[in-house]
Amino acid sequence: MRVAVVGSGYVGLVAGACFADLGHTVLLVDNDQQKLAALKGGQVPIHEKFLPELLDRHRGQRLRFSEDLHAAVLESDVVFIAVGTPTTEQGEADLSYVESVATSIPSALNGYKVIVEKSTVPVYTSEWIRKIILRHAADPDSFDVASNPEFLREGSGVTDFLFPDRIVIGVDDERCVSVLRTLYAPLTDGSYYQRGDAIPRPDRAQIPPPLIVTSTKSAELIKHASNAFLAMKISFINAVASICEAVGADVQQVCQGIGSDRRIGHRFLNPGIGYGGSCFPKDLKAFRAVARECGYDFRLLDEVMHINEEQRQRFLRKVRSALWTLRGKRLAVLGLAFKGGTDDIRESPAIMLVETLLQEGCSISAYDPAAEVRAREVLPASVQFAENPYAAVRDADALLILTEWDEFAALDLERVHGAMKYPIVIDGRNLYDPESMAEQGFTYYSIGRSAATPEVRSSPSNVPPRAVENS
């Protein structure tokens, strides 16, 4: 099929590359000429596993780049709208980019086309897109609007796209269902997974993925509700972590106990310094705005956001209680991306913490395996960037772990200990076991667990080893 993808951000770029890999002819449209030139020249603007491979495989052949939206729509059967929907000051989604794409579609309707919203948008958006197109005198029979929310996660976007948990298709007319079914057929009939050059299959993949066909409104709500629920899961366990700290329980053990209930599940029960990124904070605000427009006060979501903000404040208090005063302290920071595996620093709690610590008069030496370039753009010049974790911790008064990169969980602790001025680790991602950190000579603070110090163990020695058996 001939597919136009409008917008070459995370979602657009990944979706475009993956549709090409499924055998479709893809035109990726963007109005940013620099970005297009970079893409044409073989550069990959975002850090995503397997994306460079897919771009190399299809660039200039099944995947082409263009800034001419009109021409792209003319020669396509399906048009995906994957432009940004930033948050307005009121917390609503700013849909002006979506609208401007919709406005330029009617003049290019030279045959039946399906317009698909792929951006995360509030309920009713597809109805609006339809109205806008009709308002420009388009023939109602020449198009349909569908919703096909994208569930990919940054860092594993390509794998998530090609091995989805489910494909959700929202339509208000049966006519366009077959078009979208054909588009995803290589996934839903399993033929893609037979191919020798398919992207490697992850653990837990459901093959072939199920496809849900529903109304556009339900599809739109699925995306917002799913992200809101996951954010709530994170805030819930963060609140439980605070209780654990207060009563002397161990939140990791509590997570084991809660998560092994199949109705709850282990995933996303990770206490830390809160969620961030370009989706959760934005989607949560937008979902709350949607509810408000419908006349509902979704205060549950306010509380989710409140806990998330509080989580950063708690971490700052932890840093303060570990170091007493902050002015003039040299802090090593490992991790700036909002989560491991990505270079995205939008709404990253790590960036917010670094900014606050700088204001408090600390000097910061930071290391992130992927996000340094982006972080340099937003952080003051006074932040030093280190080549590696060991350079970052040199002469540091304390080490702060702020992103759960795999390599931060496998540090050479002896080397770290030797390089630091004081062996104090404040771990916002619970990457280490407190007792073994104390044995290594560190004073170790983490989330939802008692602090561990080399002299005084956090728990009496007659405690049996904590364990999960049979799992």
Next chain:
Amino acid sequence: MKISVIGAGYVGLTTAACLAEIGHSVRCADNDEGKLNLLRSGRMPFFETHLETIVQRNHAARTLQFEEVENAVKGAEAILICVGTPPLDNGDADLSAVANVARIVAKHATGHCLVIEKSTVPVKTGQQLKRQLQLYAGNRLQCDLASNPEFLREGTAIHDFFHPDRIVIGVDTEWAAAQLREMYRPILEQSFHCPVHPQCQHTPKPALIVTDTESSELIKHASNSFLAMKISFINMVADLCEATGANITKVAQGMGMDPRIGPAFLNPGIGFGGFCFPKDVQAFVRIASQAGCDFSLLKEVENINKRRIDRFVEKIRQELWVIAGRKLAVLGLAFKPNTDDVRFAPAIELIRALVRESAIVRAYDPQATEKAKAVLPNLDYCSSPYEASADTDAILLTTEWDEFRALDWERIRGLVARPLIIDGRNMFTPEEITAHGFHYISIGRQPAFSSDDEVFSRSKLGAALP
């Protein structure tokens, strides 16, 4: 092992019977002599699937005996505290029954024994219990303490005992951990003769989570609070679906396919009830505030749940206009199916609200009628759903009993004054009901009208699609 179970209530009796079934010698104690006599005569104080058979079999084999508390603790290697911890007026759990047991154990227990708190108790109760035991027993008794929260669900409690997702034990000593491992060995190895399934499938071995008592105590509250939150969340989304014209069944399906969310407990309805969820959420909020933590998130979970009944009454009012004087059939009284428990049941709350508005309510439940009579004595209880439906203006479905899935709707269509069904549990697809000529109102979905009433159809763009 020689095991004593203190408290012959829901958790106590079920646990005692199942422990006897897997080969232990169990004495189940209670301070209610009448209850003990009832049990000795082979009758059950409450209904639970499979329980009666197991109790009768083990009582006959003398592996399960019913005794007074003082006698029961003598010579026991493990003592399980399963007494009630009802909420006080201020929201705290009333731990006086637990404290009483501690004193009796301190005075009468012998040898080296393990005291296990199984009742749902606030965090730090284990430490208090340990202090009590030391204070009252002095050096007389060697005794360890463990927390072993219970995750039985009413209605499937026996199944849950034999095939748990996980067993959580909170201990201070290796000895205590070893005792509990021994007690649960047949369950951990899944090596027992299964009383639930005649041909028991090989089931995955449950995880054993060994932790400290504080973490163990928190796990129970946190688990139930999380599930309650899941219910309130989906109820809120259901309201949004109603307002926007989306379909909650599809939305929940789409969400539940995300393995990080999961489909369980994404069922919209008239709210959670029963003796655990409301109590445990309330208790967890208290625990948090006593620990200096703000858990307004859970207060909001409670608030959403409290509003469910009002919203359902509004739904009824929208269809009936005036509720006073209308005849309403309420099908389902128990807080969930397969139990006769009506404590904090949404159906009971709903009936109270309807009666306040002077509706004429006719109620039916397959099991819970007797229990309901104790809290709503003046209600018109019927012996069948058909009797309850006779001449009514609306049928309200309030508990998702399987029996209601197999009703003869044609017959009911002939009995009612007006063919209107308001389903508080989304038991049916709209087509299943409208095919029989009923109007069908449910939660988080658009109202559906029988085909012979097309004129009244409020369907909008897209409503024809699922």
